[in-house]
Amino acid sequence: MLSSVTDFSSSPRGKWVVVGLWLLFAAIIVPVSPRLDEVVSNEASQFLPPGAESSEAETLQAAEFPSDGVPAILVFRNPAGLSEADRAEARRVNDLLLSDAAPDTIDGVVSVFTRPEAAASLVSADGTTMTIVANVTGEPSGEPYLETIAWIRDQTGDLGELRVAVSGPGGILADFIEVFEGIDGFLLLVTGILVLVLLVLIYRSPVVALVPLLSVGWVFAIAGALGALLAERVGLPVNGQSQGIMTVLLFGAGTDYCLFVSSRYREELVHAPDKHEAMRRAMRGVGEAIASSAGTVLVATLALLLATLRSTETLGPLLALAIGLMLIAALTLVPAILTILGRFSFWPFRPRYDARSNDPVIADEEAHGIWSRIAGIVARRPAGVLVTTVAAFLVMSLGLLDFEQTYDQITGLPAGTESREGFELLREAFPAGDLAPTNVYVVMPEGTDLFDPATLARIDQI
Known part of the structure; x- marks a missing residue:
C-alpha cells in the first residue's frame, strides 16, 4: 500500500x-x-485541569458576581519614600484617567484620591509604594483593550527617583498577548532561516x-x-x-x-x-x-x-x-x-x-566521507559506540540535578517587560497575601439568611 x-x-x-x-x-x-x-x-x-476547584470558583464568580473589565494596576514606587512631588504625579495620572481625554474603555478608578478610606490597601506600610487601579473593559485580546493599556503607559513614566509601571492582571495580560503575537512570527522566521542555512551547508x-x-x-x-x-x-x-x-x-x-x-x-x-x-x-x-x-x-x-x-x-x-x-x-x-x-x-x-x-x-x-567513516565505526564496534554515547548523554543531563520547577507565571514574561517590572515593585513593598489574595466562595443552601448570627459564625470558622 x-x-x-x-x-x-x-x-x-x-x-x-x-x-x-x-x-x-x-x-x-x-x-x-x-x-x-x-x-x-x-x-x-484552557489551562487548568477539568474539574479544578479554581475553575469552578471562576465559573461561580462569573455567575454570581459578574464584572465587566480587567484591573490594570499602576504602581508608583520611590525606595526613599513617596514625596509630595511623587504624590502630585500620582494625582495627575489619577485625574487624567478620570478625565474626558481618557479612553471610554476605562470604567472606574480606585485610588487614595477617589477612595481615601482604602488607603491602607493602596499604599504600602513603609510609605514607599502607591497603587492606582483602573478597570479596563473589553475583550483582553481585542484592539480597544490593548490600545487602552498602551495609552495608560504613554501617560506615565519614571520621574527622578519615582518609578512608575502598569502591571496587575490588565498589564500582564496585555504583555502576554504581545509576547505570544510576536513570538509566532519570530519563531517562524528564525526556524526557517536556521533550516535554510543548515541545508545549504549540508547539500x-x-x-x-x-x-x-x-x-x-x-x-x-x-x-x-x-x-x-x-x-x-x-x-x-x-x-x-x-x-x-x-x-x-x-x-x-x-x-x-x-x-x-x-x-x-x-x-x-x-x-x-x-x-x-x-x-x-x-x-x-x-x-x-x-x-x-x-x-x-x-x-x-x-x-x-x-x-x-x-x-x-x-x-x-x-x-x-x-x-x-x-x-x-x-x-x-x-x-x-x-x-x-x-x-x-x-x-x-x-x-x-x-x-x-x-x-x-x-x-x-x-x-568515502565523514558519514561513511562514522557508519563504519558504528558497524565495527556497536557496543563501544553505545556505551560512549550513553555516557555522553548522562554527562550532559547532569544539569537536571539543579533544576527547580517554578509556577510563577510572571517569570514567563521577558525581563524588562513593564508588567513584570511593576509586579517586582509590588513584591518589594507589599506582603504576598496582599498581592494575590485567595478568594473563598461559600455557597449556602437556598433560603439561608446570610446575616443570621449562626450563619455568620459558621462563615467565620472557615
Missing part, C-alpha cells in the same frame, strides 16, 4: 497530479478558514534547501487553516502556545523527513539513469522509515490527551493534525517536487549516473 502511493507520486504523470491536488486542497481550505490566532483562547479554563545547493521550506510552509498553512476551522466549527481547543509549538514541531519533523527523501534520492540518481526510477527506489527505501518516525510522533502527540493539565492536553489534537499532514506530504508532495526538479535539485553539484556504482565491490571501494 505504502509503495503504491510513493510509486505514483514519483511517476511521470503522478508527480503532476500530486502537486495539483495539494494546490487544490490549499486553495479550497485556506481562503475559507479563519487564521489560527483568531480562534485562540487564553482563558483560565551545498540552494535548490534542494528550499524544498523542505516549501513543503513545510505548505503544510503549515494547511494545518493552521484546518486547525482554525475545526476550532470554529467543532470547538477544537486552541490556546496561545499552540501555534508556536506547531511551528517548531513541523519544521523539525518536516525537515527530517525531507532529508530522508533527498539524501536517498541523491544516492539513487547515481545508480539510476532515470529520475523517476531513482525516486521510486529512494521512496521504497525510506518510505517505511518516514512512516515509522511520523507514527511515533503521532502516538506521542495523541498521548498528550491523557495529560491532566488542560493546556498540555489541548496541544494533542492540533499537533497530531500537523504531523499527520506532514507525513502525507513527505510520502507524496516531497517526492513529487524533487522528481519534477530531477538532478537540478542538487545544482550546482548535480549527481551524475554512474553504471559502475551498481557493482557492490566498486561501490564499497569508493565509499
Whole structure:
C-alpha cells in the first residue's frame, strides 16, 4: 500500500497530479478558514485541569458576581519614600484617567484620591509604594483593550527617583498577548532561516534547501487553516502556545523527513539513469522509515490527551493534525517536487549516473566521507559506540540535578517587560497575601439568611 502511493507520486504523470491536488486542497481550505490566532483562547479554563476547584470558583464568580473589565494596576514606587512631588504625579495620572481625554474603555478608578478610606490597601506600610487601579473593559485580546493599556503607559513614566509601571492582571495580560503575537512570527522566521542555512551547508545547493521550506510552509498553512476551522466549527481547543509549538514541531519533523527523501534520492540518481526510477527506489527505501518516525510522533502527540493539565492536553489534537499532514506530504508532495526538479535539485553539484556504482565491490571501494567513516565505526564496534554515547548523554543531563520547577507565571514574561517590572515593585513593598489574595466562595443552601448570627459564625470558622 505504502509503495503504491510513493510509486505514483514519483511517476511521470503522478508527480503532476500530486502537486495539483495539494494546490487544490490549499486553495479550497485556506481562503475559507479563519487564521489560527483568531480562534485562540487564553482563558483560565484552557489551562487548568477539568474539574479544578479554581475553575469552578471562576465559573461561580462569573455567575454570581459578574464584572465587566480587567484591573490594570499602576504602581508608583520611590525606595526613599513617596514625596509630595511623587504624590502630585500620582494625582495627575489619577485625574487624567478620570478625565474626558481618557479612553471610554476605562470604567472606574480606585485610588487614595477617589477612595481615601482604602488607603491602607493602596499604599504600602513603609510609605514607599502607591497603587492606582483602573478597570479596563473589553475583550483582553481585542484592539480597544490593548490600545487602552498602551495609552495608560504613554501617560506615565519614571520621574527622578519615582518609578512608575502598569502591571496587575490588565498589564500582564496585555504583555502576554504581545509576547505570544510576536513570538509566532519570530519563531517562524528564525526556524526557517536556521533550516535554510543548515541545508545549504549540508547539500551545498540552494535548490534542494528550499524544498523542505516549501513543503513545510505548505503544510503549515494547511494545518493552521484546518486547525482554525475545526476550532470554529467543532470547538477544537486552541490556546496561545499552540501555534508556536506547531511551528517548531513541523519544521523539525518536516525537515527530517525531507532529508530522508533527498539524501536517498541523491544516492539513487547515481545508480539510476532515470529520475523517476531513482525516486521510486529512494521512496521504497525510506518510505517505511518516514512512516515509522511520523507514527511515533503521532502516538506521542495523541498521548498528550491523557495529560491532566488542560493546556498540555489541548496541544494533542492540533499537533497530531500537523504531523499527520506532514507525513502525507513527505510520502507524496516531497517526492513529487524533487522528481519534477530531477538532478537540478542538487545544482550546482548535480549527481551524475554512474553504471559502475551498481557493482557492490566498486561501490564499497569508493565509499568515502565523514558519514561513511562514522557508519563504519558504528558497524565495527556497536557496543563501544553505545556505551560512549550513553555516557555522553548522562554527562550532559547532569544539569537536571539543579533544576527547580517554578509556577510563577510572571517569570514567563521577558525581563524588562513593564508588567513584570511593576509586579517586582509590588513584591518589594507589599506582603504576598496582599498581592494575590485567595478568594473563598461559600455557597449556602437556598433560603439561608446570610446575616443570621449562626450563619455568620459558621462563615467565620472557615
